[in-house]
Amino acid sequence: MTEGAATAPPPTARRVRTTGGIGDRALWLFIGKRFGHTVLVLFLVATVSFLLVRLSGDPVRQMLPPDATLEQENALRATLGLDRSLLDQYVSYMTGLVRFDLGQSLFYHRPALDVILERLPATLQLSVGAFVFALVLAIPAGIVSALRRGTSTDTSVMAAVLVGQSTPAFWVGILLILVFAVNLRWFPASGMGGFANLVLPSITLGLYSSAIIARLLRSSLIEVLGEDYIRTARAKGLATWKVVASHGLRNASLPVVTVIGLEVGSLLGGAILTEQVFSWPGVGRLTIEAITYRDYPLMQATILFLAAVFVLVNLLVDLSYAFLDPRVRLT
Amino acid sequence: MTDHPTLARRDLLKIGGVTAFGVSMPGVLTACAGDANPASEAGNELRVSQAVDATTLDPHKHGDLPSMHVLINIFDTLTVRDTNDKLVGGLATSWKPIGDKAWRFTLRKGVTFHNGEPFDAEAVKFSIERLVDPKTQSPIVELRYVTHVKVVDEYTADLVTSEPDPILPQKVSLFGGVIIPPKYVKEKGDAAFAEKPVGTGPFVFERWKRDSEVSMKANAKYWKGKPAVDRLVIKIMPDPSSSLAALQSGQLDMVSGLTPDAADQLGDAPDLKIVTSPGIRTFFVSLDTLSGGPLAKKEVRQALNHALDVPTLIKSVLNGAAQRTPTLIPRQAFGFDPAIEAFTHDLAKAKSLLTQAGYPNGFSTKLSASSLDKDIAQAISGQLEKAGVKAEVSLLDAATFKSRLVSENKAALGPMYFSGNTGWTMDAESNLQSFIRHDRRQSRWDDKEADRLVDVEEQTIDSGDRKVAFRKLQELMKDEAPFLYLWQTSNVYARNNRLQWKMNANGTLAFADAKLGKA
Numbered sequence: 001m002t003e004g005a006a007t008a009p010p011p012t013a014r015r016v017r018t019t020g021g022i023g024d025r026a027l028w029l030f031i032g033k034r035f036g037h038t039v040l041v042l043f044l045v046a047t048v049s050f051l052l053v054r055l056s057g058d059p060v061r062q063m064l065p066p067d068a069t070l071e072q073e074n075a076l077r078a079t080l081g082l083d084r085s086l087l088d089q090y091v092s093y094m095t096g097l098v099r100f101d102l103g104q105s106l107f108y109h110r111p112a113l114d115v116i117l118e119r120l121p122a123t124l125q126l127s128v129g130a131f132v133f134a135l136v137l138a139i140p141a142g143i144v145s146a147l148r149r150g151t152s153t154d155t156s157v158m159a160a161v162l163v164g165q166s167t168p169a170f171w172v173g174i175l176l177i178l179v180f181a182v183n184l185r186w187f188p189a190s191g192m193g194g195f196a197n198l199v200l201p202s203i204t205l206g207l208y209s210s211a212i213i214a215r216l217l218r219s220s221l222i223e224v225l226g227e228d229y230i231r232t233a234r235a236k237g238l239a240t241w242k243v244v245a246s247h248g249l250r251n252a253s254l255p256v257v258t259v260i261g262l263e264v265g266s267l268l269g270g271a272i273l274t275e276q277v278f279s280w281p282g283v284g285r286l287t288i289e290a291i292t293y294r295d296y297p298l299m300q301a302t303i304l305f306l307a308a309v310f311v312l313v314n315l316l317v318d319l320s321y322a323f324l325d326p327r328v329r330l331t
Numbered sequence: 332m333t334d335h336p337t338l339a340r341r342d343l344l345k346i347g348g349v350t351a352f353g354v355s356m357p358g359v360l361t362a363c364a365g366d367a368n369p370a371s372e373a374g375n376e377l378r379v380s381q382a383v384d385a386t387t388l389d390p391h392k393h394g395d396l397p398s399m400h401v402l403i404n405i406f407d408t409l410t411v412r413d414t415n416d417k418l419v420g421g422l423a424t425s426w427k428p429i430g431d432k433a434w435r436f437t438l439r440k441g442v443t444f445h446n447g448e449p450f451d452a453e454a455v456k457f458s459i460e461r462l463v464d465p466k467t468q469s470p471i472v473e474l475r476y477v478t479h480v481k482v483v484d485e486y487t488a489d490l491v492t493s494e495p496d497p498i499l500p501q502k503v504s505l506f507g508g509v510i511i512p513p514k515y516v517k518e519k520g521d522a523a524f525a526e527k528p529v530g531t532g533p534f535v536f537e538r539w540k541r542d543s544e545v546s547m548k549a550n551a552k553y554w555k556g557k558p559a560v561d562r563l564v565i566k567i568m569p570d571p572s573s574s575l576a577a578l579q580s581g582q583l584d585m586v587s588g589l590t591p592d593a594a595d596q597l598g599d600a601p602d603l604k605i606v607t608s609p610g611i612r613t614f615f616v617s618l619d620t621l622s623g624g625p626l627a628k629k630e631v632r633q634a635l636n637h638a639l640d641v642p643t644l645i646k647s648v649l650n651g652a653a654q655r656t657p658t659l660i661p662r663q664a665f666g667f668d669p670a671i672e673a674f675t676h677d678l679a680k681a682k683s684l685l686t687q688a689g690y691p692n693g694f695s696t697k698l699s700a701s702s703l704d705k706d707i708a709q710a711i712s713g714q715l716e717k718a719g720v721k722a723e724v725s726l727l728d729a730a731t732f733k734s735r736l737v738s739e740n741k742a743a744l745g746p747m748y749f750s751g752n753t754g755w756t757m758d759a760e761s762n763l764q765s766f767i768r769h770d771r772r773q774s775r776w777d778d779k780e781a782d783r784l785v786d787v788e789e790q791t792i793d794s795g796d797r798k799v800a801f802r803k804l805q806e807l808m809k810d811e812a813p814f815l816y817l818w819q820t821s822n823v824y825a826r827n828n829r830l831q832w833k834m835n836a837n838g839t840l841a842f843a844d845a846k847l848g849k850a
Contacts, residue, residue, distance in 0.1 A: 061734040064470050065394050066773060067765045068737075072472065075465055107386045109525065118541060177573055181580045189577035191566055192543050279380075279568040279577075281542030289542075293386075294730050 027322060034318050038311050045307040049300050050093055054086065059106055059294040080106060082296075093300070102304065103297030105290075112301035116283060122192055123282035126274070127267040129202030134210035134263070141210075142217025143244065149222055158215070165211035173204040173277040190279040201278040205271055209263040216259050220252040227251075254321065261317030265310040375847055376562040377830070379585040379840060380574045384542050384567040389525035390509040391462045394470035399506065400587070400840040401545050401565055405445075406530035408508035409436055409455070410500050414833045414844075416663050416757065418501060422450060422510055422531065428792050431495045436503075438486040442554045444512040445529045445536070452488040456480040457513035459490060459503075473502040473756065495790045497797060501665075501756040505837060533558045533843035542567050559846040572596055578603060578825055584847065585826040587840055591650035594823050603827050607652050608834045610822040611661045613762060614653075614751040616698070616711065616815035619775045622742050625694045632812035634684035636674040638718035639711065643676075645818055648710050653818040658808045659752070659762050661819040663836045666759030666788065666801030671809060673816065681718040693719025699748040700724065701732040708749050711815070722747060741775050751820075755837050759801050760789055766814075767804070776813035 060077045077083045081092075096103060102112040141161065145154040180200060181189035187196050224230065225248055233243045272284035283302065290298035385398035390406055393399075411421040423436040442450040459480045462469050476492040477499075483489055490499060502508070510531065516524045528536050533555070534547035544566045549558045566583065568574035571593035577583045579600060594605045618626045618635070625631045645653045657673040660666060685693060698715075700708035705726055712722045725745065727735070735743040736750065754761030768785045769777040784807070787800035808814070822838040832845040 057731055057734050061737050062730055064737075065472055066733075066737045067771075068470065068472050069475070072465075076468055079468065109387060109389075109392065109522075115541075122543075174572055174576075177576045181582075182576050185580055189580045189582050190568060190570075190573045191577070191582070192540070277570050277573050279543070279566065279570070279573060281540065281567070285542055285569065289384075292730065 030322055031319060034315055038315050041311050042308055046097060046304050049303040050090055053296050053299045057294055059296055062294045063106065102301035105298040106295045107293050112297045115298060116286065116301055116305050119281060119283045119286045122280060123268060123271055123284065125198065126201055126205060126271055126280055126282060127264065129198045130206035130209065130267050131264060133202045133206035134213060138210040138213035138217060141214040142221060146218045146221035146225065161211045161214050164207045169204050169208065170273045170277050172207055173274060176200045176204060192281055201274050201280055205267060205274040209267060212263065213256060213260060217252065217256050220255050221248055224248050224252040257320060258317055261313055265313040268309050375560055376564060377560040377842060377845055377847055378564045378566060378583045379587060380566045380568040380577065380583050381587045382569050385545065387525050388528045388539060389521065390511065391467055391469045391471065394506060402509065403839045403841045404534040404547055404563055405528055405532045405536050406509045407532050408505060409503040409510065410508060412504055412757065412835050412837055414835050416836045418504060426500045429489060431792060433489045433491045434499045435487065435489050438488065439554065440486055442531050443552065444515065444531050445550065446512060446515055448512045448514050450510065450531055451485050452482040454510055454513055455488040456482050458510045471506045473507045495792055497792045498756055498758040498760055501758050505755050534563050555843065558843050560842065563842055575825060578827065584830045585824060587824045589823040589825060591652040591823055594825060595650065597825055603825060605823065605825050607821045607823050609836050610820050610838050611663055611757065611836050612751050612753045613656050613659055613661050613819045614817045615659055616747050616749050616817070617775055618813055618815065619742055619746045620813050621775050621777060624746065625690055626746055628688045629811055630684045630688035631690065634681040634718065635715060635720065636812050636815055637677045637681040637684065638720065639714050639815060640676040641673065641817055644710055648707050649820065652821040652823050656816055656819050658805045658816050659766065659814065660759045660805065661762065664754060664757050664759045664762060666798065668802045668805050671805045678718055685719065693721065695721040696747060697745040698722040698724050699744040700726055701729045702726040703729055704749055711749065737772055757837065778811060781807055
């Protein structure tokens with residue numbers, strides 16, 4: 001990274017080339033820098049979670065029943081490596097990380113990463129479902145209320161969005177279960193399985209993101225639609241939907257992409273309540289479990305894993321931003 | 332800015348169409364994972380929910396009930412508690428002591444494991460010795476006195492102990508007595524065994540989707556006869572309101588492990604029933620008699636017991652789902668003496684005892700509890716205050732509470748703490764072992780006579796002598812009152828009218844005898 005910085009052309013030279021594309025040196029420098037940040041952040045998360053987790057109490061005492069003998073306790077502590085010095089444990093943890101070895105889960109007697117990867121498809125399925133639901137609801141809502149700004153349509157769409165944004169997920173979940181599972185029996189109340197199982201939890205999880213995206217899309221679109229080039233396009237006699245689709249939406253998408261990216265991150269990490277309410281066997285529930293059982297390696301692994309997802313999504317958002325608008329790289 | 336762009340409905344639909352591609356995506360994604368909707372095909376499949384998943388399916392590497400609920404359907408134990416809580420034969424047909432330090436078990440003939448491997452004395456030797464081997468790191472401590480197993484002949488095995496163990500037959504009725512197939516485990520290894528457990532039990536393991544469900548199918552060759560239900564599915568549902576909703580929507584036949592207030596949410600559904608079944612988990616408040624202060628005085632401890640109105644606590648905080656216990660021993664356990672009566676609720680007596688002890692105006696103290704027991708701790712504190720004792724409630728998260736409970740520092744939880752204990756062997760020894768003898772981990776009482784009586788009940792094989800020791804111990808425990816004696820809780824579950832099944836007092840979800848009627 002430092003090498004790249006040293007050989008980089010002076011800023012004035014960079015400012016000339018703002019075209020983007022694969023051969024763009026400034027773009028690669030930007031990517032390298034962002035990637036370096038990502039590694040640094042993950043290193044810090046790993047270190048802090050290692051220390052925090054060790055402040056939270058003794059796992060050996062959680063694992064053995066209250067009438068276990070002291071000898072049993074010490075033997076278990078030794079086999080788990082918890083009798084070694086903190087530095088010793090830290091070094092072996094960090095060297096393991098380099099090899100993608102996140103340690104052995106104390107309760108599952110298996111590699112922590114395996115335990116997480118086993119739960120990941122469930123969380124991914126739920127996140128994708130929620131994300132799709134959010135977009136399907138948010139994009140038309142944002143467009144309609146932007147185009148009909150100030151009308152009663154706009155007011156009522158935005159009122160609905162506000163309700164969606166301020167209702168807690170667990171409550172929405174329980175309400176949906178009562179109406180659509182218990183009373184109407186259209187969908188199963190909980191658990192994982194076919195498509196029908198995915199509907200209610202996706203709505204529950206996606207509602208909040210959908211509200212945020214709709215609001216942002218509306219204000220961003222309103223701003224863009226006031227620009228001169230829109231007026232020009234309309235003056236050329238283009239159909240309204242064509243103006244909105246090819247000029248309006250494209251230019252309004254920048255801030256929206258950022259938020260969508262962040263929302264994907266929080267969908268992946270923040271599904272804990274929804275997973276709990278719908279008995280969804282995902283990573284969110286695993287995190288809670290690891291904390292309850294004081295499963296050190298698994299706690300560290302889930303924290304690091306969720307942090308990595310969040311940071312990587314952020315990285316992707318930054319990069320796509322840079323591709324969409326080359327000016328961003330220079331700031 | 333005054334010219335709003337206007338948009339025809341047709342145009343809107345076109346823009347909307349761009350986003351519509353997304354609708355088909357979840358279908359593609361779930362197509363591989365998708366089974367038929369479970370709600371639509373109930374059939375002769377029994378579907379039960381519990382809040383927490385099994386930690387492992389290796390029966391020797393866990394000591395928790397959620398794992399046991401699953402495993403008790405796949406494995407058999409040497410002895411069994413029947414639905415009347417009597418100890419009867421399982422894989423052993425009879426047992427007797429051989430001298431002071433061994434028990435001889437006669438084994439059932441003609442039993443095979445799910446993989447066809449025969450069950451015999453070698454399997455018992457392998458299983459028990461694996462369990463007590465320190466390398467196994469089993470959290471099951473009950474068999475700690477067992478040194479080895481002697482194979483007498485193909486269907487006779489002696490469990491040899493280092494010290495007399497009068498209740499060894501009780502200890503092999505659940506956690507301690509699970510028998511596993513030696514050849515299978517040796518060939519496949521521990522990890523593969525935990526992935527695909529093989530037992531002799533009523534159900535054959537099918538698959539485990541972690542945090543989601545464990546499914547098993549009926550064992551057609553079960554030695555007691557094929558179970559009446561074809562398939563058993565234990566679903567993991569952490570949230571009581573959603574599991575009750577699943578019961579109401581026909582997705583489940585039973586919701587286990589409910590708290591009384593969660594059960595209340597069900598309301599009056601005509602085809603569903605809340606069942607309150609007697610349980611053995613006992614609850615108490617431990618008093619620190621060792622660190623000086625008011626609690627070092629017997630009169631104060633008795634006064635606190637008189638200050639409590641236990642029946643009202645049971646009614647108001649537990650919705651009646653509990654039974655009072657005179658000391659720490661539940662009614663079903665061997666050694667429980669019905670002649671010993673619980674403390675009466677008597678505020679005047681409590682106050683006069685406090686005056687007698689030199690605390691006419693009461694005193695201030697602290698009551699610790701796990702945050703899960705917040706309501707109970709606050710109710711107890713409220714009742715003590717009426718006798719002039721101000722017990723400030725201090726709540727800790729469950730994990731912290733437990734690690735302080737077993738800490739070397741016996742005062743780690745302060746002068747008073749609320750706690751529970753399950754003696755699944757259903758012998759009073761299990762209820763008392765950690766709490767009474769002065770050298771045990773959770774004992775905060777030092778009494779020579781109590782120590783002597785514990786030694787008698789723990790080391791005498793003769794059940795008559797043990798009974799006498801337990802009676803004297805309970806009398807002493809009541810008089811010296813090193814605890815506030817509370818209750819034994821009931822097991823609460825909800826089921827539909829299709830399910831015919833009875834839970835025994837140890838509360839395990841053993842479904843060998845369950846039947847499903849017409850909905």
